[in-house]
Amino acid sequence: MAGKSGPSPARLTFGKKLRAVRRAKDMTLEDLAETSGLNWSYISQVESGHRNIAVDNMWKLAQGVGMELKDLL
Amino acid sequence: MAGKSGPSPARLTFGKKLRAVRRAKDMTLEDLAETSGLNWSYISQVESGHRNIAVDNMWKLAQGVGMELKDLL
Numbered sequence: 001m002a003g004k005s006g007p008s009p010a011r012l013t014f015g016k017k018l019r020a021v022r023r024a025k026d027m028t029l030e031d032l033a034e035t036s037g038l039n040w041s042y043i044s045q046v047e048s049g050h051r052n053i054a055v056d057n058m059w060k061l062a063q064g065v066g067m068e069l070k071d072l073l
Numbered sequence: 074m075a076g077k078s079g080p081s082p083a084r085l086t087f088g089k090k091l092r093a094v095r096r097a098k099d100m101t102l103e104d105l106a107e108t109s110g111l112n113w114s115y116i117s118q119v120e121s122g123h124r125n126i127a128v129d130n131m132w133k134l135a136q137g138v139g140m141e142l143k144d145l146l
Contacts, residue, residue: 007129008128008129008132008133009132010128010129010131010132010135010142011128011129011132014128052127052128052129053127053128054125054126054127054128055081055083055084055087055125055126055127055128055131056080056081056083056084056125058083058128059081059082059083059084060081062083068146069083069146070143070144070146071143073141073142073143073146
C-alpha cells in the first residue's frame with residue numbers, strides 16, 4: 001500500500017531531473033515558462049517538489065526542455 | 074509551445090500501458106484499487122485517459138502493479 005502522506009519519490013525525482021536538465025541546457029525558469037506555456041513560479045515549485053503536478057503539465061515541461069517524459073522519471 | 078486542448082499523449086500512454094500491465098498480471102480494477110489505495114472507478118477513468126492524474130497518484134498506481142513509473146510512460 002502506498003503511503004498516504006508526503007510527496008511521492010516520483011514527484012521529487014521529476015522535479016530534480018527537470019531542474020538538472022533545464023540548467024544543463026542553460027535555460028532559465030523564464031525560458032522554460034516560454035517553451036512550456038506554464039508560469040515560471042509554478043515551474044520553480046514543481047522543481048522543488050512542492051506541487052503535485054498533473055500528467056498534462058509534466059508533458060508540457062518535458063516538451064519544453066526537449067526530453068521524453070519517461071526520461072525525467 | 075504545448076497545445077492547450079485535449080489530453081496529452083503522455084496521459085493517454087500512461088492509461089493504455091497501465092491497463093495492459095494490469096490485465097497481463099490478471100488484476101481486476103478492484104485488485105488494483107486494493108494495492109494502490111485508490112478508487113476502482115477513478116482508476117478506470119485514468120486508464121481511459123479521462124483524468125488528468127497527478128504524479129503522486131501515478132506513482133501509487135505504478136507501485137500497485139509492481140512497475141517503475143517510467144516504464145508506464
